């Protein structure tokens with residue numbers, strides 16, 4: 001298979017869709033991103049890689065960080081994590097509050113905002129300096145010291161994060177947040193503000209595709225069972241109320257972010273990251289979804 005040619009064909013096919021989606025403007029700093037940006041990076045576990053477009057330019061990974069947060073929590077605390085967060089698809093938008101009230105403050109899964117906020121609360125108790133540890137973890141598995149937080153994006157989100165504040169407060173009222181609400185929100189926004197390129201993301205997620213063992217430093221971060229479970233949650237919950245659609249069209253475990261990034265993996269084989277800031281109405285990259293659908297259709301490389 002000529003992957004360079006395949007990516008180039010896909011690029012031509014999606015070109016008319018670029019700039020069609022809406023950049024996330026509920027975070028003022030993200031509204032400034034050029035909607036014409038577009039990158040793809042495909043990295044095979046054996047080492048071969050293929051890139052297109054702005055694959056080496058960093059962007060705000062936003063909710064993609066939720067996968068790294070879960071890896072960090074499960075790696076340290078084990079399966080206890082799942083006592084405070086469930087593993088069911090929500091079928092609701094990523095920042096929804098509706099299920100939380102009648103499910104007594106237990107979020108549906110770790111990849112919606114409520115779930116990631118509970119995970120953040122756990123990380124505050126589990127690590128002396130969770131912000132630094134998270135950064136070092138992302139740098140280690142991407143093999144890049146250039147990975148960094150964007151303080152301006154974190155601040156910008158904090159200033160208008162009223163829904164996230166409501167979510168943490170509601171969960172605190174049910175006893176599922178142990179720390180100070182402001183501390184949880186601040187660290188969560190820091191995690192979301194991490195900036196990585198498609199290249200760095202694809203390399204980092206090869207760790208998950210490789211059953212939790214980094215292809216960079218050979219360290220095993222997850223047990224086999226932890227790998228299986230995190231990958232299953234990516235498959236069922238990685239795209240909020242579009243998780244079924246992503247499974248149907250693409251057929252890979254993955255995760256999106258409102259910065260316009262999507263990363264997907266085929267366990268034992270590869271990781272692929274796409275960036276196009278224009279989002280569809282569900283908050284997932286419009287072009288990113290299409291690129292990955294075309295990729296698995298043309299290569300027959302999906303889990304199904």
Ligand code: DON
Pocket residue numbers: 061062063064094095113157164192256257258259283284
């Ligand atoms: O909390 C938020 O709303 C953002 N920091 C992250 C949301 C996000 O990326 C949802 N992804 N599609």
